[in-house]
Amino acid sequence: MPVNMIVCCKQVPDPEAPPAVFKVVDNKMTLPPDVKPVIGQYEEFALEAALKIKDTTGGKITALSLGNNFVRDVIKKALAVGGDELILLEDEAFDGGDSWSTASALAEAIKKIGEYDLIFCGRQSSDWDSGQVGPGIAEILGLPAVTLARKVEVVDGKAKVEQVIPDGYQVVEVTLPAVIVVTSGLGALRYATLKGIMAAAKKQPVLWKPADIGLEPAQVGAAGRRTRLEKLFQPIKEGKCEMIEGETPAQAGANLAMKLREAKLL
Amino acid sequence: MAENKGMLVIGELAGGKLAAITTELLGCGRKLADELKEDVSCLLVGDAVGAAAKEAIAFGADKVYVAEDVALKDYQADSYIQVAEKLVKDIAPRTVLMGQTSMGRDLAPRLAFRLGTSLTTDCLDLSMDPVTKMLTQTRPVYGGTAQAVFVSELTPQMVTVRTKAMSPLERDDARKGETIPVKVDVDASRVRTQILETVKEEAAGMKLEDAPVIVCGGRGMGGPQPFQTVLKELADVLHGTVGASRPPADNGWVPEALHIGLTGKIVAPDIYIAVAVSGASQHTAGCTGSKHIIAINKDPEANIFREAEFGVVGKYEDVVPALTSKLKELLAG
Numbered sequence: 022m023p024v025n026m027i028v029c030c031k032q033v034p035d036p037e038a039p040p041a042v043f044k045v046v047d048n049k050m051t052l053p054p055d056v057k058p059v060i061g062q063y064e065e066f067a068l069e070a071a072l073k074i075k076d077t078t079g080g081k082i083t084a085l086s087l088g089n090n091f092v093r094d095v096i097k098k099a100l101a102v103g104g105d106e107l108i109l110l111e112d113e114a115f116d117g118g119d120s121w122s123t124a125s126a127l128a129e130a131i132k133k134i135g136e137y138d139l140i141f142c143g144r145q146s147s148d149w150d151s152g153q154v155g156p157g158i159a160e161i162l163g164l165p166a167v168t169l170a171r172k173v174e175v176v177d178g179k180a181k182v183e184q185v186i187p188d189g190y191q192v193v194e195v196t197l198p199a200v201i202v203v204t205s206g207l208g209a210l211r212y213a214t215l216k217g218i219m220a221a222a223k224k225q226p227v228l229w230k231p232a233d234i235g236l237e238p239a240q241v242g243a244a245g246r247r248t249r250l251e252k253l254f255q256p257i258k259e260g261k262c263e264m265i266e267g268e269t270p271a272q273a274g275a276n277l278a279m280k281l282r283e284a285k286l287l
Numbered sequence: 288m289a290e291n292k293g294m295l296v297i298g299e300l301a302g303g304k305l306a307a308i309t310t311e312l313l314g315c316g317r318k319l320a321d322e323l324k325e326d327v328s329c330l331l332v333g334d335a336v337g338a339a340a341k342e343a344i345a346f347g348a349d350k351v352y353v354a355e356d357v358a359l360k361d362y363q364a365d366s367y368i369q370v371a372e373k374l375v376k377d378i379a380p381r382t383v384l385m386g387q388t389s390m391g392r393d394l395a396p397r398l399a400f401r402l403g404t405s406l407t408t409d410c411l412d413l414s415m416d417p418v419t420k421m422l423t424q425t426r427p428v429y430g431g432t433a434q435a436v437f438v439s440e441l442t443p444q445m446v447t448v449r450t451k452a453m454s455p456l457e458r459d460d461a462r463k464g465e466t467i468p469v470k471v472d473v474d475a476s477r478v479r480t481q482i483l484e485t486v487k488e489e490a491a492g493m494k495l496e497d498a499p500v501i502v503c504g505g506r507g508m509g510g511p512q513p514f515q516t517v518l519k520e521l522a523d524v525l526h527g528t529v530g531a532s533r534p535p536a537d538n539g540w541v542p543e544a545l546h547i548g549l550t551g552k553i554v555a556p557d558i559y560i561a562v563a564v565s566g567a568s569q570h571t572a573g574c575t576g577s578k579h580i581i582a583i584n585k586d587p588e589a590n591i592f593r594e595a596e597f598g599v600v601g602k603y604e605d606v607v608p609a610l611t612s613k614l615k616e617l618l619a620g
Contacts, residue, residue, distance in 0.1 A: 036430050040568050040590055043432040050429055120396070121405060144392075144550065149428050149435075151408050153396035156364075160400035165365060165479035168393045171543070181483070186389055187552075188544055189488035196479045204550065205537050247405035251423070252436040260593045262582070270601025274609030277581070277599050282617050284597075286558055286579055287525075 024080035024175050026071045027134060028104070028141040029127055029154065030064040032088055032096055036147040048253045050148070058095050063143025065210040067203040070173045071141050072103045072211065078175050081105045083134060087126055089116045093226075100221035101213035107226040108134070114231050114238040120149075122245030124157030129234040131162065138197045139180060144169060144204045155202035165199045171206035291442040293326040294319055295380035297371060298343060299390055300333050305342040308386035310455035312448060316384050317347035317456060319415045319422070328352060328378060330469075332370050334360040337466075344464030347456045352378075354469040362390050364397050365478040371398050374469060380443050382422060387447040399445045406445040407437045411452045422446065431549060431568035451555050451576055488542045493528050495545065500527025500558045503547055503574070506534035507563025507585070507603065514541050517603065518562060521611045524618065525558065532561075532570045548573035563603045566591025583607065 034043075038056045045051070060068070071082050084099035087110040100107050110130055118126070131140060140162075142155030159166035171190065172183035175197075182193045185204055213221070231241050238244065265280050267273030281287055294316035298309035309329070316327045329348040331339055333355065340351040354370045371394065375383060383398075385391040387409045399406035411434070412425040422444050424437045439445075495501060502522040504514050508531075518529045529545065536546035547554055549569040555576030562583045564570060571594050574580065582595035585602045592598045599606050 034429075036569065037567070040432050043429055045433055050433060119405075121400075124400065147430065150426075150430065150549065152392055153399070153406060153408060156393065156396035157400045160397050166393075166397070167480060169389060185543055186485070188494075189486045190543075191482050191486065192484040194481045194483055199479070205533065206543050209537070247440050248407060248424075248437045249440060250435060251438055253428070253433055254436075255433045258593050262592045262595045262598045264592075264598050264600065267599075270599070270605035271609035273599045273601055274583075274606035275613040277583075277597060277606070278610050278613035278617055280597055281558075281581075281614075284579075287614070287618060 022078065022175070022178065024074055024078050024138045025136045026074065026080055026082045026139045026141060027131055027137050028064070028068050028071050028082060028084050028099065029158070030068065030084050030086045030096065030099055031061045031143075031146045032058045032086060032091055033061045033147045035059045036062060043255075045253050045255050048250065050253065058092055060095065060098055061143055061147040063145060063147070063203060063205070066205055066207055067141040067143045068099060068102060068104070069210045070170065070201065070203050070207055071139070073207070074139070074173060074175055075103065083108060085127060085130055085134070086110065087115050087123060089113055097221045097224075097226070098213060100224055101217040102211055103217060107224070108229060109226045110229050110234065112230045114244070115242045117243030117246075118241065119246040119248050120151045120153035120157055121247040122241050124154045124161060125245065126231070126234060126236060126241050127154065128158045128161035129236055130229060131158065133229075133234055138175070139173075140164070140198070140200045142200065142202050144202050155200055159200040165195050166202060167193050167195050167199065168202040169204045170201050171204055173201055289379070291379045291381045293328060293378070293380045294382045294384060295375065295378065295443070296327065296329045296348070297383065297385045297394070298329050298331045298339070299386060299388060300331065300336060300339050303335065303338065305339040305346065306386070307455075308388055308450050309343070310346045311451070311453040312384045312386060313343060313347040314455040315413060315448060315453040316382075319382065319413065322415050322417065323420060325381065326350060328380065330354065330371060330374055332359050332367055340466045344462050344466075345458045345460045347462070348464050350465045350467055352467050352469050354471050356471040356473065358473045358475065359471065361482055363478060363480050363482070364393050365480055366473050367394055368397050368401065369473055369477065370469065370471060372401055375402060375443060381420060383443050383445040385445070385447045387449045391447040395445060395447045402443070404441045404443055404445060405439040406447070407439070408447045410446045410448045413446060413448070427549075427572060429568070431572035450553050488544050495528060495530050495547065495552050495554050498528040498554075498556050500525040500560070501530045501547070501554055501556045502527060502560045502562060503530040503532060503564055504535060504562050505532040505564030507565075508535060508540070511540035513603070517607050521560065521607055521614075524611055524614045527556070527558070530554070532564045561591050561595070562607060564591050565589050566594060
């Protein structure tokens with residue numbers, strides 16, 4: 022059975038950029054222009070989970086993203102690695118949303134797409150780390166969800182999911198359609214092939230505004246929030262590390278042991 | 288509509304007993320409730336929760352709602368949410384507190400969206416505004432490089448709280464409270480998931496959360512081998528255990544259960560030795576509660592040194608065995 026899949030992806034500032042480049046200015050996170058955005062790390066895992074199903078079972082992958090000012094070659098990576106279609110909810114009105122307004126808009130877009138067996142999300146975005154959009158979409162659409170998934174297969178019209186739990190994992194079977202919220206552990210997103218990159222370059226994303234998904238601008242982005250951001254700040258780190266030296270690194274290691282004894286840590 | 292009142296802790300059990308996170312939530316809920324002279328309620332769901340209900344009272348609950356049924360033995364969102372949704376509608380709490388745990392991450396957003404209210408996840412700090420009676424909710428964002436302060440626009444205001452961020456009250460078995468059975472009527476047709484199998488993956492030995500000393504290896508370990516040799520030997524000398532940052536877990540060098548960080552385990556041992564760990568914010572988010580952090584890294588600029596109390600610059604192959612053998616000598620004498 023070919024599986025219809027939707028993968029929700031978010032364009033975020035590169036979380037692997039050195040922590041020092043993240044600066045809060047006027048309650049907004051600002052990064053230098055040379056730090057390129059990327060697709061969030063967990064959404065990359067979600068894409069890979071969908072691609073693995075496409076490899077084995079066959080199916081169609083629609084990548085869906087919400088934001089403003091998408092960098093085309095960044096978000097088109099979803100196509101280059103093997104996605105079939107890309108839908109962008111792109112509008113100024115989508116700016117500044119919270120989990121509520123984001124999940125609501127994505128759910129309306131998913132209704133408009135209409136045909137789906139599996140909806141994949143990452144466990145949390147790499148910027149706000151909130152972890153609500155996947156379960157939120159499931160609630161709005163009245164679907165079951167399996168979170169913290171690290172392996173997903175479709176067997177006999179159901180999804181079989183390895184879900185990470187604190188001391189191991191459990192195998193959960195869920196009826197379709199379902200929302201699968203993906204964590205790490207299924208392997209990195211595959212590289213795009215040259216052929217994939219060329220095909221993605223030729224493909225144009227589908228663009229939807231709030232009206233295209235039946236929402237007023239007042240229902241999306243900052244206007245649709247249910248939590249108010251009072252303040253964004255960076256705690257000050259003291260950085261008072263005492264460096265233990267030695268003539269050789271091994272000597273430094275031994276000196277560290279002495280230091281720990283002296284500091285009464287042993 | 289009447290004003291929502293009181294704090295509701297949605298609790299969790301671990302091996303039949305009240306989970307540590309639930310005692311922390313009760314401690315936090317008690318403090319917030321006392322400021323407003325309101326009650327703390329606790330919901331416990333499972334197949335046998337009577338003993339844990341007594342513990343919940345000893346740790347600060349005024350009322351414990353007990354939902355017991357064989358169908359509720361294992362946590363599943365589709366069944367637990369039916370119980371939680373009904374109780375929240377019945378008792379209309381001002382605030383709903385859950386843990387930032389596997390269950391909390393799964394259930395809290397489902398419940399918030401079902402109730403049409405707001406949720407702030409992974410809170411480190413909560414304070415009650417005495418005038419508006421709304422919570423000021425502080426949580427890390429951008430992998431821990433910043434923190435955000437949120438206020439809900441709606442009640443019940445829901446939050447999940449990071450493990451070990453709050454302190455439990457001293458257990459007091461003389462505290463009085465009320466245990467109230469909840470009529471359970473789970474609609475099985477609305478449970479669309481089934482747990483086929485549960486597999487334990489924890490490495491033998493002590494749990495990371497309980498270890499007094501953790502030796503954590505990072506990407507710079509280069510492969511699975513040193514976790515079982517160099518790092519384990521150091522951990523053994525200190526009666527501790529071995530953990531890892533995210534790359535070793537992602538690469539399959541160690542089981543995911545050893546992953547320490549924002550999306551792995553949150554730990555707070557007495558001594559945390561980070562070896563060849565760069566110190567990305569999403570990792571340090573999992574270990575900043577440690578009493579003493581020690582870093583060993585060949586890169587003097589590594590971010591981990593900003594978190595550490597003591598540091599050594601050098602390759603782990605050179606530094607760690609020398610550290611281990613000197614410690615052996617010191618601890619023997």
